[in-house]
Amino acid sequence: MNIQYKKLTYGGTRSNKPNKIIVHSMGENINNNGDVYDAVEWLRYLKLSAHALILPDGDVIRCRDDNNRAWHARGYNMDSLGVEFLVPGIHDYGSFLNMIKTDWVSDEQYASGIELLNQWIDSQNIETIARHSDVSPGRKVDPGDGFRWDWFVDQLKQSNWSKWETDNE
Ligand SMILES: [Zn+2]
Numbered sequence: 001m002n003i004q005y006k007k008l009t010y011g012g013t014r015s016n017k018p019n020k021i022i023v024h025s026m027g028e029n030i031n032n033n034g035d036v037y038d039a040v041e042w043l044r045y046l047k048l049s050a051h052a053l054i055l056p057d058g059d060v061i062r063c064r065d066d067n068n069r070a071w072h073a074r075g076y077n078m079d080s081l082g083v084e085f086l087v088p089g090i091h092d093y094g095s096f097l098n099m100i101k102t103d104w105v106s107d108e109q110y111a112s113g114i115e116l117l118n119q120w121i122d123s124q125n126i127e128t129i130a131r132h133s134d135v136s137p138g139r140k141v142d143p144g145d146g147f148r149w150d151w152f153v154d155q156l157k158q159s160n161w162s163k164w165e166t167d168n169e
Pocket of ligand 1: 023024025072132140142
């Protein structure tokens, strides 16, 4: 897992006590009325942040420390870690919505996501892993139907089975 560091300051100064992981998706690049932003620039433009972004080639961009809050999911920013899977290409909101219905996540992204989330499960008191659409139904649709969610959660359970069994007892 190759990690790059591009700090985002939005998220405030208060500490994060993560007990859940929220999985998102957003465009790798965003076309805003002809101005193209990469994902980090777009989050900065929106005054938002996430703890990590996973590029289509599997590289991970860290933007916030685990123990600092990030602003990625309204109502959940005091106790969660946020990860954005980046949808390849340049997108406006319409093309983004269309693409996340397709099988867009690369094998490299799934592999890095599993590695990163396993690190979080091992290092934090993670009790819940949810999609943004699970915690904000009706308002958010990411990461989308094309993200193989059941398979992904199954991979995490298999590689961290002892912890999951303990948590579920
Ligand atoms: Zn989201």
